[in-house]
Each structure stands twice: as C-alpha cells, then as structure tokens.
Amino acid sequence: MLNLMSEQDLSCFGTGYPAARQRFLAGQQRLAPGLIRSLRRYSHPLPGPLQEDLACDVLLLGQSDAPERLLVVISGTHGIEGFAGSAIQSDCLGLLENVLQRNATLGVAMIHALNPWGFAWLRRYDHEGIDLNRNFVDFESPLSPNPDYDRLHARILGSGALSPDTLHLLLDDMDLATFTEAITRGQYRHGDGLFYGGTSPSWSRTVLEQVTAEPLYASAQRIAVIDLHTGLGPYGYGEVINDHPLNSAGYRWAESWYRDNAQSTVLGESVSSIKQGLLDYHWHRVIGERGCFVTLEFGTYPLSRLLVALINEQLLHNHAVQSGAARDINHGPIQRLKQFFYPGESSWQQQVLFRGRQVISLALKGIMQ
16 A cells, blocks of 8 residues: 555654654645644643653544544654654655545544653653553552562662673572563552553543544544554564454454464464553454554564663662652663664664555555455
8 A cells, every 4th residue: 555665764763752753743744735634732741851842743634534444553652662653654644645645535643652751751651650551451440460560579679770691680580581571561559660550541541532532433434553662572573463352353353454464462472462551452442343453563672681771761760750860861771771662773764664664554455445
C-alpha cells in the first residue's frame, strides 16, 4: 500500500521531543488540505526541559470524519521510545497521501507522543513515575500483587550504580529470565520502583480514553492499531507482537493481516511476555471483533544492558526527587538510557523506517480487504 522504496529522510528522527513534534506537525501541513479532518492537542500540565509546551497531538486524516476503515498509529507510550515512533509517523505522512486519496472509506489516526513528558524528559515513565503500559487496570478492584518484585525492591534500590558485569550481584539465586520476569511484570506498591503501574488512571490514559470515546472509534467497521516501541529483540528488527488471547477475533485478524510476522505472547513466540495493565487491553475493548492491536517493537541492545540502564536511571531519579534537585537530561545515566532505546545510528534508523512502512502497509492491506 505504501511505497516502501521511497527515499528515506533520516532527519525525521529529530534530536529531542521539540524537534520530533515540530517535524510531525510540519508534515501534516504539507498534505492536501481536504485530507486533514482534525488535529487535536491535549496539553500536558507540566513543561519540558526547555520550558517548552508538552502535548499529545492527535491527527485524523481521510476523506470522511467517519471512516469505515481506520488505521491508528501510536508513538511515545513509553516516552523515551518516542524517537523511533515519531519518526515512523512523520515518514509515513507523505506516503499516506496517495493511499488516502484513492480510498474514500479509509481513515488514519496518528496519536503522537502519548506520554509527552517522558519523551521530553527522557524517561520511560511519566511525570508521576507511572509506566503507562502497566496502568490499564481496574483501580476500583484489588490490584494484583507482585510478591516477587516486592522481595527485590529494596535490593535494587540499595544496589548502587550497576554495569552489565555487576548485574549478577542482584540476581542472587535467580537466573536472568526469572529476575526479568519478576521486575517487568508490573507492580502497584512502590512508586519509586521499576514498572510501577500507579494507583489511579494516569494523565496519558485519561487522554487516550477521551480520544477513543470519539464516535468514529465505535462506527468504524474495521480497525488496525499499531503501537510503536523500542528496546527488545535483535538490533534494528521490528517484531509484530500479538497480545490477543488465543481463539479470539483479534488473534485471528492479527494472524490474517500480519501472517508469520505476528508473534504471540500467549504462545511464548515473542520477545515480550504477558503483562498486567497493558495499553493493549484498552484497545481490545475498543476494537472488539472488528480488528486487532499489535505492538511493533524494534530491537536495540541485550537484555542485561536494558536492566542496567533502567535501574541506574531509576536510582538517579530517586536521588533527585529526594534531594529536590532538578532533572538534568544530560546526566550520564539518562543519556545511556536514551542511547539504549534510541541508538541514533543511521543503519538502525534505516531499518526502523523501512520496517515501519512495511508493517503499516500490511495493516492497510488488511483493513481494506
């Protein structure tokens, strides 16, 4: 559906949130005016490091305000991972113009920087320390405990700065896979800890619920949602992660549209695993049996390096909070976290853009059948 071989402009990656947002907004201005249905700005209550305004921008494209076929592309769910996601969105804006002009029933929604604070301040979490991808739970019901993380929390916070060579000191009698599962599953007790899901809906969750309450999300006959992430898997490769339950309509749509590209967490095929509170589950409810939600996850570096980067940045963040110091995004642990989630190297960027075009094309082809 898209021209996969169109020339790549790597400047769409930008150098930070302000540049990425400017590039995205400039891209939509170059489209045929009749294709821009709406551009809504959800302003964040806090500023960025340069005192810039932060916002989640939601762009709807198409020939109709109520498209029958709807593609949704999301960036910045995990703020600092927004470099790749925003670049894919900006890259595809121009490529989508001809597709939209040829298909009157098609609509495309771009949700840019769902967690703008994390993108701007180079955190995976939001301004309250919440991991948005653990926040989609029912807070009126008892929250699922994570006793495995509870046992590790004090050990992690007391570890001091780590390196891949010293990470084993935290593992004790666990192997790396068991340790990773305990940490990444999500937890709701320790606001100063890793993969914290919060105690109430986050700002970003509230924004997403407002967006998806719009009538078009209920009226569309077919919906494909792609959430863009980085960090897990082989360097530069984009895995299509299918979190839908086995035998569900969403699972079958993902298999049909993405075929062997789609890797199931339920079957243990994916670089990711089943988690609680994922954004996915909100979209499962919105979509119902009309389509599917997938995560497009681009690999960077080994898992041990991920854990070290997250722990060291968390320790730095906690120290700043306790001391009242301002967050310095040029500090070493923060820059190393950015380097992990966004290598910023041209061959990686080229792979990201090509695979982004490829997976979006598969989604478009699927919903237009």
